[in-house]
Amino acid sequence: MLLITCPYCQETLPEAEFVYAGEAHIARPEDPSQVSDEAWRDFLFIRTNPKGPHFERWRHLHGCGRFFNAVRDTVSDRFLTTYKAGEPKPDLATLTGEAK
Amino acid sequence: MSAFRVHGKGRVNHGRKVGFRFDGTPFEGLEGDTVASALLAHGVHLMGRSFKYHRPRGPVTAGSEEPNALIETRRGIDRSEGRVEPNTRATMAELREGLEAVSQNRWPSLGFDVGAVNDGFHKLLPAGFYYKTFMWPKSFWDKVYEPFIRAAAGLGRSPDAPDPDSYASRYLHTDVLVVGGGPAGLAAARAAAEAGLRVTLVDESSEIGGSLLSEPDVVIDGTPAWDWLAGEVAALAALGVKLMPRTTAIGYYHQNMIGLVERVTDHLAEPDPALPRERLWRVRARQVVLAQGALEKPLIFDGNDRPGVMLAGSAQTYLNRYGVRVGQTAVVVTSHDSAWSAAFDLAAVGTSIAAIVDTRAELREDLLGRAHALGIEVLRGHTVTGTAGRLRVSAITVNPVQSGAVGAGRNIACDCVLMSGGWTPTLHLFSHTQGKLEWDEEGKTFLPFETREDCQIAGAGRGLWGIEAALADGSAMGARAAEALGARVLARSHAVERDRTGSGVAKKELPTLKDLTSTRAFVDFQNDVTAKDLRLAVREGMRSIEHVKRYTTNGMATDQGKMSNINGLIIAADALGKPAPQVGLTTFRPPYTPTSFGALCGYHRGDHFDLTRKTPIDPWAEAQGAVFEPVGQWRRARYFPKPGEDMDTAVARECLTTRSAVGMFDASTLGKIEIVGPDAAAFLERMYTNPWSKLAPDRCRYGLLLGEDGFIRDDGVIARLAQDRFHVTTTTGGAARVLAMMEDYLQTEWPHLKVWLTSVTEQWATIALNGPKARALLEPFVEGLDLTPEAFPHMANGTCTVAGFPARLWRVSFTGELGFEINVPARHGRELWEILWQAGQAHGVCAYGTETMHVLRAEKGYIIVGQDTDGTVTPQDAGLGWAIGKAKPDFVGKRSLSRPDMLVESRKQLVGLLTEDHSKLEEGAQIVLDPSQPIPMKMVGHVTSSYHSQALGRPIALALVEGGFGRMGDLVHVPMEDRTLAARITGTVFLDPAGDRLKM
């Protein structure tokens, strides 16, 4: 069972308190009616599915209830960092450099 | 006295006899015995039959890796059917008074087994036999192949009664967890404990000590091994180390979480019924020291599976730990020095060592000298080409090998063969961490290399042999773990006398004279996989070790290849002509040893498996004799039968009463979310398809919720209570999902909206009154609200009191009748229900359940999300286009509704179906247009809802049909097993299409 740090609670807690919520940094278009069919399809269905660091959303469901973002390595299944929703994407090179 | 018991030897209590039975025969063992050691003390080696060929088998090990000696036992006080334990390893099962052990996989008896005919046909059962044989003809599958496979499959017998024992579940946080209580583990625990850390030491055996339990002659720091061990265990206890014998580390999970299973009562003759049988521990350790030691490998030669053939190290354990000689005349066959000490130990207690057969030509002088002194014949550079004996080995054939040529054989009579192919580190838990392995060419084995977990590996588990090396390494690794946690301690070393280190060579199957196709050299004893099978798999094109494993089933038995994986790899690599590290090892997965479902379930069984949610009115329904059904986690009343009524008659009566008088329905399970804030209406505008801004604060509206993909997710009535306050209802099963979806959008897409969401599902009890007499029943109890149709029309909502209870009263209907939903604080739900029930008697009231609710709503064509929709249904498909706010610029899912595929006319659309012959359709039945087309037919849809309608006097159905809106009046066909039903497509509203009954 993973340990996950909630950036709102500032506590590292067992995975059972959290739920996964899909890839992060996929913003809903401000005005979907202006978006092409292809762009809307990509928004709905196309995901990066990387082997390695993945930007993703989690929710501290059985805690503060907040959605937050994380970078998790899909190979090692390790969290490189977690950060609040709305904060910019952290720099991957820095993160993986730190991880070494 | 048992013939093979050595008086005074071992850790068993020679003064405490323990009576037990094996296959009905009474035996006597000693306290401290396992079932295997107690039987061996009586000269009994034959304990089971193999899985595929039903070959006679005896124990080949003395530990948890045992593949052969699997027996059935019965646990606990009553030994009832529910306490039957199949596939108990006789080598691990501690003896207790009255234990009943039964052999498995044989009929009629262990000595004479009809299934052994398979053994004569072994040439017909090669690797991949199942894949090759059960291919065709297809028609044979149901009647011939599957019954055959099912009859042959499985090892042991599953009990068919529930397990009456209880199982506990615990969490543990510890600084350092040490897995393995041998010399390395003991030293690691000592070092970490002296550093002031919280230390936990686990060992799967009944006693802490590991290999020291089998090495009494070793002297550590001038003290005999067992005295040293007793002192060390006491010292650890004094340092506060949590010592857990009989505890297996089954899996190493993320971030140093280790699963432990502690066996609490299996070894007790009369366990305290208050104790759990097992405890599952979830341990989070800051540092883990793996000190699991190493497993001895068998040698692969023809007939290496006969009872009496066992690992040399295990024979040594039976002698030194249990005081049992495994035979009268032994031949030792080895490629490793360690087996020589087994020979010397057995010789010292009177077992005749007929020969030591070593595959190596060069041997250590000290070993040769000792053998010579004991008068033991040594055959160096020899191979084994066969064994003899039916239920027990009686002779072995050994041949010299010179320059690769096998010379003439010689038979040596014996009643046991002690073999050793060297040792392989126990890598299982390390592999669970996705740790990388490195190939040790000299030892021909994999060693742990690196892992991301906070984990140290000590002793034989990383290829260090001998007790002195294990003690020093354990102490060093314990100190390293302490250092990683910021504590400092000096590692110690110990002076060990009579340590028995050694080396050896790793072999593929031993060379033989015989035609290879006739040899039976077993690699995986439990699954009956031979060296020949592995080579055949490679010849037939298997290149990956994972394919070889699955094709042959090597390593796939309940021992998970503890003894067979490395030998299998060496043989497969040889057949492939590749170096072993290039072929690689199959993946080890948890659990390390077979684990009971009870331990994994813990407390989550029976009523505790999942919670059952009940409404405040549930006890009343139960008292009335309601029949319940589960809806999500809720228990809901399905119907209220009167004496003599079955479901159909009860539902018909409930439907008739509700449509002609009044029915009461407990709707408390509906999900309820209160949405409050200045932007509440704006938020709902964005979430739901319908318009909300202009809804008056005393009105309700049907709300439809889509996913961003445009498909229906949920629906429910939403009441506006005030300008900034809405009471949203969701489907019974959808409440948590809808709230999570709302939170997601609110927190991450529109965080600027000033809205607060609160789940209030369990704060309100909801009573629905439906029927022409609903108002007459309700009106006398209402204060503060005018219920006349003009003042309180359909879809009105208001705040009032009902029978003095504060209420949110809505005029809504899910039946098509005049309807009210009364929401009162949950604590008043039952009292209000009973007041209305009493008053309702004068109006001929009935209580109705979910079944009647379903019929009444289907008559009106009201959908149930998740029954009439399946996650691919748009509002238009469901005939709910009217619920879309056309003028709204955006809502969740709106953009998707104009994607090209959402607009095609051939989409599946919700329609009504009326069968021509008035039979009731099956829900889920497939629909075709042409019933005479060849099979497989083109299916154009399926029946989603089907009921007998009391109001219409005939069955009705809803269905999703391709292009259904364009097929009104058409005949479609529903092929069933015995006949094909014709049905006509209609609209979905079967009753009162104008909705006059709502307006009463």
Ligand SMILES: [Zn+2]
């Ligand atoms: Zn939190």
